[in-house]
Amino acid sequence: MFPLAQRMSLISESITLAVSAKAAAMEKAGIDVVRFGAGEPDFDTPAFIKDAAKVALDKGQTKYTPTPCVAELKEAIAKKFNSENGLAYKPEQITVGAGGKHCLYMAFMAVLDPGDEVLIPSPYWVSYPEQVKLAGGVNKIIRGEESNGFKITPRQLQEAISPKTRVLIINSPSNPGGHAYTPAELKALADVVVKHPQVIVFSDEIYEKLIFDGLKFVSFATLDPQLMDRTLTFNCHSKSFAMTGWRVGYVGGPKPVIDAMNKLQSQMTSHITSFAQIPAAIALSDPRGPESIEQMRKQFEKRGKHMWERLCSLPRISCVRPQGAFYAFPNVAAYFDRSIGGTKITDAVSFSAALLEHNRVAVVPGNDSGFDTHVRLSFATGMEQIDKGIDRIGEFLKKLA
C-alpha cells in the first residue's frame, strides 16, 4: 500500500458522490435522468467576458504574473467592494485564488492553530468542515432550525462562543439552505460577535447577487465599525457571472492576513490563470456585468418560487422558501422507515438513492451539510425540467406511501 499522510484520514470522501456517480452512469446508459444536483448556473459566461479572454490570449497574457494577480484585477476588486458593498478595502487588502473554495482554504490555513474552534451554522456548504480539519481546527456546528428558516439566532451564537472560538462562518444567501438573513438579523449576530474580541468572521458572500423578493444584501463587515478589522469577505466570479470553471475567487480583509495568504499562495499556486485575470477585472467593471447578473437573477427567482410551490404541494414535504442562491432544501423525513423494492429508507442518502433508482431524479442528500433529513434540489435548470422532476418525485412518494 502506498503510504499516505495521517492528515488524509481526517477528511472524508463525500457520501454524496455515490449518488452523482450513479446518475452519470445511468445517463451514459441512455436513461433519462432529471438532474437537480448542479451547484452551478446553467447559463453561459456572458459573451463580453469570454471575448476579453480571447483578447488576453491573443495578446499573449499566458505567462507568470505577480502573486496573486496583476494590479488591474486587485484594483477592480477593491473598487467593487467599495462601490457595491460599502467596504473600504484598498488594493493591498485584496487577494485572489482559484475560486472561492481555494480562498477559504488559504484563509483557514492562515488563521487557525491546532484546536482553534470554528463555528459553522448548519445546514452548511460541505467543504467548510473538511477544510477546517485540514487546517487543524475543530468544527463546532450551530444548528439552524428549519422552524427558523435555517437561520441561527443571536442566543445560539452567544452560547456557542468559547474562549477557544477563533472563526465564525456566515454564508448568506446560503448553500444548501437557500435561506438569506435580513440586514437586521445579521446585525443582531454582529452585535454578539463584537462582544467577543477573539472571534473573527469569514463572510462567504459568493451568492450576494442571487437574492430574491427584494431582500437587501449587506456585507457583514459593514455592520459594526469594529468588524472591518475582524472580518474576511469572500466572493468569486463563479456564481454571479456563471464562471465556475474559470476558478476566480477573491477576498478582502485586514492587510496582515491578506499578506499571509499571499505568502501561502506564493509557495503553492503562485497566482490564478494569467489569461483569466483581465477578463475577471472587466467582468467587475463593465456595465454589461450588472445587466447579465440581473437577467440570471430574475430567472432564478422565478424558478425558485415555482420549485418551492411545487415541493410544498407534495404530501408531507416541508420546505423553507428559497430567498437566494439556487437551491431548495426540502425535508423528506416523513418518508423515513418506509420501504421500496426491499430497501428501507432511513435517511437522506437512502432516500436519494431510491429516488434515483426508481424515478430517475438526482438530488443531493443533506448528510454532508449536517442535515440527514433533507435533500438539496438545484433550480439551476429549466422550468420544464423542474416540472418533470417534481412530477417524478410525486410519483416516487406515492410508491412510499
Ligand SMILES: Cc1ncc(COP(=O)(O)O)c(C=O)c1O
Ligand atoms: C457557499 C459556497 N462557498 C464557496 C463555494 C466555492 O465556490 P468556487 O466554485 O468559486 O470555488 C461554493 C461553491 O459551490 C459555495 O456554495
